[in-house]
Amino acid sequence: MITQAIIPLAGLGTRMLPLTKAFPKELWPLGKTSILERVLKECDEAGIKEVFLVISKRKSIIKKYFDNDHELENKILNNKKAIKKINILKKYQKKIKFVYQNSAKGLGDAVNVCRKKIKSDHFLLILPDDIIIKKNCSRELVSIHKANKSSVVATKIVQKKDVDRYGILGFSKKNKSILDINKFVEKPKISLAPSKYAIIGRYILSKKIFKFLNKSKKGKHGEVQITDAMNELLISGEKFNGSIFKGSYLDCGTMDGYIESFNKIGNY
Secondary structure (H helix, E strand, C coil), X not given: CCCEEEEXXXXXXXXXXXXXXXXXXXXXXXXXXXXXXXXXXXXXXXXXXXXXXXECHHHHHHHHHHCCCHXXXXXXXXXXXXXXXXXXHHHHHCXXXXXXXXXXXXXXXXXXXXXXXXXXXXXEEECCCEEEECCCHHHHXXXXXXXXXXXXXXXXXXXXXXXXXXXXXXXXXXXXXXXXXXXXXXXXXXXXXXXXXXXXXEEEEECCHHHHHHHCCCCHHHCCCHHHHHHHHHHCCCCEEEEECCCEEEECCCHHHHHHHHHHHCCX
């Protein structure tokens, strides 16, 4: 069973500066709730029991967001709507554990700092820049993992001109909405892309990946790329499937993308 999840939150948020200098983008509103709460709700509905939020000391406000505030609660005791919102945070608080990544060494390193925390054979990894609404993408991945005993990544077709912005997967077979993956390439040149199927920020990964993350060399910008470790895991014999997910994708990784997402989401 998939009962543990990792959500990396320690990034510097450079694409959203100067706003992220004071307030992490994961706590920005998206519709009636925050980006992070949307991701936590997705985890909850997918059956996740324990969530590791990877933060830095700069982002201690995220921890404070979920801390109890008895003074505030006493003041709003008769406000049922406000108390209901606080109680949602308390529900997530029971599942959350904080792990620190104090140097910006990339996604691979953010996952690797949780290596001693993951007990199950496979775990869920969610990138909060990628919001998927109308269908629970994580639950889809869990279902495919159960059926195929595989690691699974969410994927969607992107325009050819955009493949160099994403991790791209190669595949040997497609069966309806499921791909049999045989290659991962991080942000390839258009001429070298094995397909137009991009990895979107939902993964179910074997904990064997930590062995490869420990050995991974730093790549571009001095960061540890998880794509390299996934390729090593694939070569070692781990089966990987791609899930062409059914929900609607919102890109909150850039200011333009966030504004467009905010306008699209409305009251959803």
